[in-house]
Amino acid sequence: MFNLLSSMSRRQKAYVFLALDLALIPVALLFTYLVQALPMPVWEALRATLTVLPYLLVIAAGLSLWLGLPSIQLIAYERHAIGLTAIYALALVAVSAGLSTFTGIALHLGTHVIFGICYFVFLVASRAVMFQVVTAIYRRAQPRRRVLIYGAGTTGTQLAQALKAHDSIDPVAFVDDNTSLQGVTLLGLPVFQPARIAEIVRERNINRVLLAMPSLSQPKQAQIARRLQQMKLEVQTLPSFAQLIGEEALIDKLTPVAPANFLGRKSADVALGDACESYVGRVVLVSGAGGSIGSELCRQVLSCRPARMVLYELSELALYTVHQELGQLAEGTGIEIVPVLGSVTDPRQVRKVLADHRVQVVLHAAAYKHVPLVEANPLPGLANNVFGTQTLAAEAAVAGVERFILISSDKAVRPANVMGASKRLAELVVQDLATRHPATVFTMVRFGNVLGSSGSVVPLFQDQISRGGPVTVTDPRVRRFFMTIREAVQLVLKAGAEARGGEVFVLDMGQPVPIIRLARQVIESAGYTVRDAENPDGDIEIEIIGLRPGEKLEEELTLSGDLIGTRYQKIFCARESYLSEIEVASVLRGLRQALAASDEEAARALVHRWVEGFSESSAGRKTS
Structure with a gap:
């Protein structure tokens, strides 16, 4: 049966719907005559109706095609389609009454009205039955993915309602943290507490969990997802309302707070001034040129207008990146940018580079x-x-x-x-x-x-926050000196x-900064709250993991x-x-x-x- 359904064209399916709709007309007439008190015996009414039935069927077929009823897919047969069906049934009431009057069949107007109501009910019921039958055929022929919906609120129930008509996804149950929902049944699906997820997955053969809690903060969603993934479950998150209405592009542009904002003091941003005289017109080599410090050295030395800059770097990717950037900055200035891929531990290469380029200043950041x-x-x-x-x-x-x-x-x-x-x-x-x-x-x-x-x-903390935490601090007493690059x-x-x-x-x-205070600042700057004993419902936890080998509480x-x-x-x-x-x-x-x-x-x-x-x-x- 599945092969037959899948091989039929859209037009062929429309002809089937039309034939079924027309076949229901005599059925509706018979039912009407059986339930109505007629001025003549039922068999006489049927014999009289047979004379006008062909005309009624032809007109009904034309009206149905004109309204487009046979072209409406079963999955799309909803409020608008039901409204068209009601108009169609009402039109047939008028046609049936007109034909009866024209041919002299003595039937009350109420009989025709009852016919229209019966026919409307039969049409809607037939579409519902066909939808269930076809859905069952497709589900039996195709593999079904059994899913658990995490969140039984408005979003979760709307998702379950939508998935019930899906060809390959079968919603099995809800889980929700809300104790007032646990134990009830929504849309025919039971609601369980999250602590029973492992049991539910095992008993009901679930292999995917859908997180339907877009209002929950991103860190908490990430924490739930990570816990579920540890159970070997595939986890997918329902998009937020902002994503659904097309504001995703705006969200993508929101970036983490710049690390410099956590300095805790005013940055000493001063011009190089006469210090540039030591670099202007000279050949400057920067080792480790692709690193954070090395690349910033290159940028600032470039502003002093050296004759040539030699970028010495072991990492090919880092060298490529900094060379591309500096090449654009130096365009039109006459400053030569020379990329050198190699290690500073190689004396022969170092000797050759220094001699070939007549290097005058070395900034060793490697x-x-x-x-x-x-x-x-x-x-x-x-x-x-x-x-x-x-x-x-x-x-x-x-x-x-x-x-x-x-x-x-x-x-x-x-x-x-x-x-x-x-x-x-x-x-x-x-x-x-x-x-x-x-x-x-x-x-x-x-x-x-x-x-x-x-x-x-700071980038480490921001990365941990993006994954839902926790933010790890080695010791609450650790303090460090900080500068901007x-x-x-x-x-x-x-x-x-x-x-x-x-x-x-x-x-x-300046003064050393407590790392645990810095962790709090980074969490709060991202728009989240710290989860601790004072705020157990917070978003991100700060976890103390102990000092690592070779780490001190304070530096000098x-x-x-x-x-x-x-x-x-x-x-x-x-x-x-x-x-x-x-x-x-x-x-x-x-x-x-x-x-x-x-x-x-x-x-x-x-x-x-x-x-x-x-x-x-x-x-x-x-x-x-």
């Missing part, structure tokens, strides 16, 4: 900076951060580079992790070269966390221009605490001790041996010996 990753991979972290700096700095001295500026970190001060230790060793290498190669100005700039950089805390790079370039050789510059980053910016002011208000110079040439050589030799032997313990032991204040056991304790 480093592995994510503490947990370097802690889990200490040897690659040390190799890249220490030997990458040593290779690039040593070759810069040999090539006669004017300035070499190392981008360092507050984690280099009494580090509790390998990443911080590697940055401190990189500082010691640069300090050593500064004493041995006075022709090149070697300096380093140390600062704390940068808001909005790759892998930093723009102000950090401005101050780095100013410090680099100020340098005379061997300085450790420290940037004024200097070893000695001695800071000397410079002519720039937010740039200070730290007085710090450094290793001798022989000691630095010993460190590098020992580190090479540990790397060659893949000996993590030897590498950690070497770091313990030479990096002041390094103690992995200090992770999780506040430093003083």
